[in-house]
Amino acid sequence: MIVTLSESWKNYFQTITNGPQIRIVENIVAPPQEGCQLWNDGKCHLLFLGKVCKEKGIFDLLDVIRKHKMEFEGKVVLHIGGNGMTNELTGRMQQDELRDIIVYEGFVLGTQKIDLLYSCSAFILPSYTEGLPISILESMSYGKPILATPVGGIPEIVKQGENGILFQPGDKEAIYAALTQFVCDKEQQKYMGKKSAVMIEPHFPNNVSKKLDKLYRELL
Numbered sequence: 001m002i003v004t005l006s007e008s009w010k011n012y013f014q015t016i017t018n019g020p021q022i023r024i025v026e027n028i029v030a031p032p033q034e035g036c037q038l039w040n041d042g043k044c045h046l047l048f049l050g051k052v053c054k055e056k057g058i059f060d061l062l063d064v065i066r067k068h069k070m071e072f073e074g075k076v077v078l079h080i081g082g083n084g085m086t087n088e089l090t091g092r093m094q095q096d097e098l099r100d101i102i103v104y105e106g107f108v109l110g111t112q113k114i115d116l117l118y119s120c121s122a123f124i125l126p127s128y129t130e131g132l133p134i135s136i137l138e139s140m141s142y143g144k145p146i147l148a149t150p151v152g153g154i155p156e157i158v159k160q161g162e163n164g165i166l167f168q169p170g171d172k173e174a175i176y177a178a179l180t181q182f183v184c185d186k187e188q189q190k191y192m193g194k195k196s197a198v199m200i201e202p203h204f205p206n207n208v209s210k211k212l213d214k215l216y217r218e219l220l
């Protein structure tokens with residue numbers, strides 16, 4: 001038996017193998033923990049967690065915020081956590097005077113990561129290539145809407161208009177449209193967040209362990 005993490009990987013292995021059993025077992029994610037509420041300012045706080053690089057689309061997002069800075073000021077704050085091209089990131093933040101809208105949190109883990117996930121309004125990942133990002137699963141476990149690209153296994157866990165908004169990699173106009181649609185609609189934020197919390201349940205340890213146990217028993 002071959003065990004994969006997503007439908008897209010299952011389809012791939014079906015093309016390169018000679019008919020074995022192929023099953024999907026969801027990528028495991030820890031249940032959410034109680035965090036500290038970091039902000040209560042009425043702004044939409046977006047969170048990006050991942051490698052700071054062009055492939056993750058973070059600089060596309062910076063371009064959108066720079067172009068529409070006057071519109072987003074006082075309404076949106078983007079928190080960026082991760083390592084990579086951090087000098088370019090902070091340099092562009094300073095050059096484009098984005099420090100009132102963008103906060104570089106550094107490489108986050110532990111309680112800082114929990115607090116950010118607990119407090120943010122939504123998670124955003126405008127990536128060009130992905131498998132099945134743990135960062136999205138973690139954000140969903142905290143009941144957060146997802147703004148992302150439909151690459152890799154993302155469309156299997158982020159459903160357009162249900163628990164998130166999808167846009168094509170590199171499409172800055174679509175990123176802008178998603179942001180404006182999302183930021184202005186508080187009810188949509190709540191609805192999508194509740195959907196994420198329900199949709200992530202198969203990824204929790206108890207449910208994954210039951211599924212693995214069933215697979216082993218079938219094989220035995």
